Amino acid sequence: MSQQKFASNVVEKCLTFSGPSERQILVSEMLGTTDENEPLQAMMKDQFANYVVQKVLETCDDHQRELILSRIKVHLNALKKYTYGKHIVARVEKLVAAG
Numbered sequence: 001m002s003q004q005k006f007a008s009n010v011v012e013k014c015l016t017f018s019g020p021s022e023r024q025i026l027v028s029e030m031l032g033t034t035d036e037n038e039p040l041q042a043m044m045k046d047q048f049a050n051y052v053v054q055k056v057l058e059t060c061d062d063h064q065r066e067l068i069l070s071r072i073k074v075h076l077n078a079l080k081k082y083t084y085g086k087h088i089v090a091r092v093e094k095l096v097a098a099g
Contacts, residue, residue: 002043002046002048002049002052003042003043003046003047003048003049004048005048007048008048008049008051008052011026011052011055012051012052012055014026015052015055015056015059015060016055016059020061023056023059023060023061023064024064026056027056027060027064027067027068030043030052030053030056030068031067031068031071040053040068040071040072041075044072044075044079044082044084044085044088045079045082045084045085046084047084050084050085050087050088051087053068053072053088053091054087054088054091056068057069057091057092057095065095069092069095069096072088072092073092076089076092
């Protein structure tokens with residue numbers, strides 16, 4: 001899911017222009033079906049998919065954002081070691097500072 005250059009652009013556009021129900025489906029796919037966060041973890045470290053994670057934080061509703069942030073915060077220290085994970089860390093820190 002969105003780990004290719006142009007596919008990530010498509011998913012970002014879907015997040016931007018979709019309605020709440022479609023956005024919820026995309027968020028559910030990102031979070032996965034278990035507590036292991038496998039899709040989200042892979043996306044945060046990926047060269048292209050990290051932009052999708054950033055876009056979903058920008059476009060989702062407050063409840064979805066809190067859910068995603070709670071899953072991301074667990075991995076913040078590990079993400080700092082990855083080139084593309086640093087983008088996520090910066091975005092999360094910006095969101096936390098903004099309230």
